[in-house]
Structure formats: C-alpha cells, structure tokens
Amino acid sequence: MDTTPPASTGEPRPRDAEATRRALLRAARGRFTVLGYDRTTTRDVANDAGVNLMLINRYFGGKQGLFQAVVAASPDPLAEDDSSPGDIVDDFLDGLRPDAWPEFGSHPMLLLLRDSSVDKEIQDLRALAMDKAVARIIASGRPEPGGAASEPGPETRLRAQLVLALFSGVVALRSMAPVEPLASVEADDLRSALDDAIDALIGSPLQSRRSAAGKETGAEHRRST
Amino acid sequence: MDTTPPASTGEPRPRDAEATRRALLRAARGRFTVLGYDRTTTRDVANDAGVNLMLINRYFGGKQGLFQAVVAASPDPLAEDDSSPGDIVDDFLDGLRPDAWPEFGSHPMLLLLRDSSVDKEIQDLRALAMDKAVARIIASGRPEPGGAASEPGPETRLRAQLVLALFSGVVALRSMAPVEPLASVEADDLRSALDDAIDALIGSPLQSRRSAAGKETGAEHRRST
Amino acid sequence: MDTTPPASTGEPRPRDAEATRRALLRAARGRFTVLGYDRTTTRDVANDAGVNLMLINRYFGGKQGLFQAVVAASPDPLAEDDSSPGDIVDDFLDGLRPDAWPEFGSHPMLLLLRDSSVDKEIQDLRALAMDKAVARIIASGRPEPGGAASEPGPETRLRAQLVLALFSGVVALRSMAPVEPLASVEADDLRSALDDAIDALIGSPLQSRRSAAGKETGAEHRRST
Amino acid sequence: MDTTPPASTGEPRPRDAEATRRALLRAARGRFTVLGYDRTTTRDVANDAGVNLMLINRYFGGKQGLFQAVVAASPDPLAEDDSSPGDIVDDFLDGLRPDAWPEFGSHPMLLLLRDSSVDKEIQDLRALAMDKAVARIIASGRPEPGGAASEPGPETRLRAQLVLALFSGVVALRSMAPVEPLASVEADDLRSALDDAIDALIGSPLQSRRSAAGKETGAEHRRST
DNA sequence: AATGAATGAGCTTTCATTCAT
C-alpha cells in the first residue's frame, strides 16, 4: 500500500501506471471526504480520475482497498508546520485554510471521522492516526506539573483527547455539518478562542505560546482570574 | 411531500396507526444513528418495527421522509435538565450517560453530524437544531460584558459554536470514531476538563457554575496566570 | 424449498407468485440442463420466464438457490413406470423418449452429471438422487444368490453403480456430448443391447425381464452361451 | 484462427517458446479438466504456467484456442497399452489408475464430456476423438459373425458406442459426479463386472480376453444360461 | 387499509481481450 511515487524520474513511464494510481487516489480522496464511503461510487471516482473503472480493482483490489489506500495516504491532520514549531493551535489553524492540504484536497480529519466502521483495518488506521494526533497535542502542551516528560498521565491523555475532540468538532461543524458563522469565518478568527480553550485544557508552554501574536483579543471572554 | 402525521387529533385512529408510526420511528432512529443513512435499509427498519415495509412509504413517503421525521423528532441534544438548570456541562454530561435518551436510543447529535448532506430539508432541520443548541449554550454562559443580554455579539456566537464543536467532537470521538480512553470513561470524568474549556470559551455564570460539585480536580491543569 | 404448488385452486391467486416461481423453475431447468450452471445467466432465465430478474433473488435467494431448487425439484431419473413395473431398462428407455419429462424438459440425469461442484448442498442432493437410482437398480435386479434380499453386498452395489454409469453415459453421449448414431437412434433400438449389458452386470429377475418383449434381437451379439 | 505452433522445426527457437507453450498447455489441461471451461480463468492458467498472460493470446489466439489446443493434444482415452494388446478393458482400467496420464494430469475423457458446447471446432474434435475410441472398441471386440472385418454394421457400431457410454459413465461417476464406492475402488475391482458387460455388449475375442487373469470372480453374478 | 408481488435502476466485481511500449 505504499503510495509514494518512485520519484519523478525523467523517463516518461511505460504507460504511467503510477500517474493513474495517483489520479485515482486523488479522485477518491475528494469523493470519500465529501460524500463518505457509501455515497462514493467507483464509477464516479474513475470518471473523475479520467481512467477506466477496472483499474480501481487492478491497483487497489476494489472499493475497500481504494478507501484504505486513501486513509493510509492521508496526511497527519495536525501536521507540524516548520514556521511555527510547537504551537498546536497554529498548526491546526493552518490546516483549516482553504489552501491547506494541496495534495489532499480536503481536511484529513474528515476521513477519520466519517466511515470509521467500514473495515477493521480502517479502524486500526484511524486509531493510529488519532493516537498520533493526541501524542502531538500532548507534546505541544505544558509539561506535566511533576516535571518529567516521560509518560503522560491518564488525565493528561484525556485532556489531550478533548483537544482533539474540539478540533474534530470544528472541522465537522465547518465541513460535514456546517454551522454559521463558524463554517465561514477565517481560520485566524478562531485563534483567540481556541487558544483560550486549549490553554484551559492542557495549559501552554509558558513562553512559546503566549509569545505568539494576537491572542489577547479574546481575553475579555475568559473568566476573570 | 408533507410527511407530518395526522398528529394526535381526537379522531378514532383506524387501527393503531400511531403506534405503527412510533414503532417505525423508533426502529429507524436506532438504525440511522448507529449505521447512518445509507447503511440503513428500509427493510431492516420495517423488520425491527415488526410492520410491513410498505407502511414506511405510506406514513413517511419513503426513506428520506422517514429520515426527516426521525431528525424532526430527535430531542434537543442539550436538553435542559430540570434538576440542574442553567449548567450546560451538566446537561451535556447527562446526555452522555448510557441511560440517556431512553426514547431515542442514541445520542441525537450523531444524527446531526452524520448524513448531513442527505437532503436540503434535512440540512435545514439540522441547522435549526444546531442553532437551538447554540442559543442554549449562549444562554447558559456568562452575560455579555456590556450587560444587556439582548442580542449576542458575533464573537460570543462564535465561541458558543466552538463549545458546540467541542461537544460534537466528544460525541463523535466516543461513538462514531471511538478514541480510547475518551470513548469509555464515565461522563463525570470529563466534567472538570470540560468545565475548564467551557469557562475559557464563554465564561461561566459566576455563581451557578462554580457552585456545582467537584470541579476543582482538574484545576492544576489550568494555566497558572 | 418446497416447490409443490398449493394445488390448482380455482382462485386466480393474488398476483400468482406460485406461477412465477414455476415459470422461473421451468426456465431455469432448461438453461441449466442444456448450458450448465456457469453459462446460464439469471437474466436469460428471467427473460425466458418472462418475469423480472429480481424475482429470482426474491424467491430463490439468488442463482445458487435457483439451481438448488431445480435440482431438488428434478424427478427421479429412473422413475418407475406403472405400466412396466420392475423393469429398469424399460423405465430408463422411457426416460430417453423425446416426450419424456414433460414437466422437466430435459433428462434429469444431465443435471446430476453436470455442475456437481457448484455447492455442497448440491453435492448432497446429487448423492442422494444417485443413491436412490442405485437402490432402484438393485431392487430391479436379480436377488442376491444367497437369497435374502436384505442388504446388498458391496459387489452388488458396485455393479448397480456400473449400471447407473452405463445409463449416465448413454444420457451424456446422447445429450451432452452427442455421438452418432447413439444420439439419434430411437430409445427402443437400445433395448436389446442394454438388456444384455444389464443382465450381465446384475442379472435379471428370471421371469419378469425375459418375459418382456423383443429382447432377443441382439442375442447373436452376446457371447456364445 | 490457426493456432498450431511452429512445431519442433529445426529452427533455433527465440527464447524457449516451445517450453512456454508446453507449460501453458500443461497448466490449461489441469484447470480445464478439473474445473471445466468456464471456471478456468486465463489468468490462473498463466500463473500456473508461470508465464505472462498475454502469451495465451499470442500462442493460442485466446481462451478458446487454448482449449482447442488442449483438446487436440489430449491423448486417446483408450490408449492401447503395448503390454496387453487388444484387451479394451485392460486399457480402460489402466487409464483409471491414479498414475495414468502423467503428462495430462486427468482422464482425457473428462475433457470430452464436459464443455462440449463451447465451440463448433471443439465439437468436431470431440466427435473425432469419440469416433476413434469407438473404432478402437470395435477393433478389440469379437469379429462380426459374418466373418469379414471390413465395415462394422450399424448395430455393432451402436453397441460399441454403448461400451464407450459405459466407460464414459464410469469416468463421470468417478470424477465429475462421484458416487461411492464406485469413485474410490481400485480400478482392478471393476474388471470382472466390466468384462461381463463388455462381453455382453460386443462379445470378446474368444481367446485373448478370456485368457486374461482374474476375470472369473464376478462370474457368479452373470446370468446362468 | 394493508399486504406482497413486481419492477427498474444502480453498484461492485470479474473476465477476456486489446493496446502501447
């Protein structure tokens, strides 16, 4: 299920099976993320990709295999951005921008939320991706009060999962079940509120987060301390 | 396309049409919330309800009508509990307990999150229910700094929707795409963290919320300011 | 899988599901016996029967179920004719005539020979029918030398199965893989030779068989006695 | 539509085309005889042979051509054994042994019985092979009463075909539609009964056959004359 | 009013085959 192309060698590949594979994956991503598994038909995917229907079977073994490949190839929903290392909210907001996920077309979290029951292997992939995101959240948060960053306690883990829940909900309420104005506002407009919430849930590395720009706008909403 | 039943008029119903309707709705709720729209077959619903398949068409005009009726009949996901009026977290947690929604079988938010694109009318119903939940959240929060509770500002509305996003995410990550341990913990174990987050997002009515029991356990996680 | 109609009541049956069932079975028999399982398409069967394709699924659960039903409804290939009780050759030859199996359309042995590997249940049905035919052959033969007709010895059983093999071969070489002139001769023209062979294999009840008409024509072919 | 290979000409074959051809034929034989024409897929044959799928088209013009080649290359089902010349039962029984047809893998009669309707050319090939077998049977039998061995009379031909029918039936009931114990007994255990039947059908060359070993065991089953 | 027979559309998958490299 490796979807990495063999690097763009200058040769014009035999009849470009790899390009076909990519086209299918790309088309499938769009359909699966927007319509979900059931409403996505292999015919439509093949049409979108401009290739023959049969090649889905040839390359992915069928609809399920195609879905698995899409899930497996989905990027980390909380991909760390090099420009703002460490800040989880920044990275999440980056993923919310219209030009995010240029290769993927749609927020990868949608794939993880929807159609989780298609397949056992899909469930495992989803669980893996979720755990990875949770780990990322924990790593970005304030270190445990005790100090040692070794193993996060259960409460920390739970709170990190609540952060993931919040992020998931935002994605869901912006894409799957749009709620206005949440669905239409700029990503940056969510920063202060999200910062408040995440701070409240898992705290923040005292310097790195607070030093980021423009987070005080929502301060007056926070409870008086 | 009007699928509204004759309602409980005083007329002497033919056989027990209302009971049949209810049985169908009940069966459909279970299937729709757990399996989603597409994986739910009318035959299974009819079988579960123990009635003839045709009655779905008769009473609801078809599968879509049945789904609409289920959505329309779904209770408010943030139904206000009389015992703890005003506290939104309490009400949300109540809805998370296994014995909640005895008449509905599953958390009504699932219906709103899933299959939102089935139908235009469904989208409207969903938007309505969502707005209602948001209003409930706003009402439960701290009054606007300015004072007058009249119309909430856009920022307030957005923050309330983030609270809804958090709630939605929790429901999703507990049911649709289970993430452990979040999916399995008792509802009460989420209280302190949720309290922190909601406080951070929309503040809290200073008295009513803080006076509720057992919210200090997670305090050490909050950022020391 | 009971295929017996509820007797031809005078009522014009609701929309005649039974007639549809029969039409499907009839059409399927023809296709299955002539073309075999694989070359028979459900579409063709439905067309032949003049009914909708779906009803195959409705009534028989699918192609395999239809095939099973056909096999289950196939008459005994060595059905005992009342007019000539006891004589196995007569009954076999009767089954070879063009007007035989009016309800079935084709020799039922074809169904047992072909496509025996479709299904475990099919195999069982075939084995059952075969055993029945063998028992019929044994019963028609000369009693065991020892006298008691109780249980046939293994050698007797084997020889009876060779008789069945001969019959099967005749049917096969007349229908499945026609060999001329065997495929085209009248059934009666096979009598003397078959009589000789069956006599040689399992003997004959001395009176009943020899007293049948016209069996001496082939005598000069038999080994000098 | 000529599928005949370049045959073993003295030319220096390109790679080892002939070996590839043989490998394909070998693989196809196994599949066709066991599974029949329809259940045999070209892909499986190519895989079994370890060659590229396209070569089936190249060398045989397609699936049908491959099947034709297999039928054309199938050995005589009643191949004469040098050690026991003349005795047809011996030769038939030899063909029933597990180690028979080492090059072919399965009894060639199966190919002639099954899938007879695939193709007109197949039918011709089959008819040819059948006629050859019948001629072999006639030749092995007792000479015509009249004396001159020139042309067999129609009755003789018919009886020889019944012998072929018996043989075919035995093969069928041992392989295609197994009937126990016939399917499992040793070939030699069928000798006496088959001898009796063949004798009764076409007589026996008075010396050659009766002098063969162990044929009296089943004599008591024959009718006392 | 209610039952069940009948229907058409659509989906996934399989297969043999042809087309380029």
Place this chain on the structure above:
DNA sequence: GATGAATGAAAGCTCATTCAT
C-alpha cells in the same frame, strides 16, 4: 518477442419503490 497498462462488456446482487389485489 514480451510485458503490463488499459478497456468494454457483462454478471450477480441489493435496494427503494410502485403496482395490484
């Protein structure tokens, strides 16, 4: 000559729905 990509046709099956009784 040989490889693998690509293709079109067709099959079985499921589903929601409509039609009669």
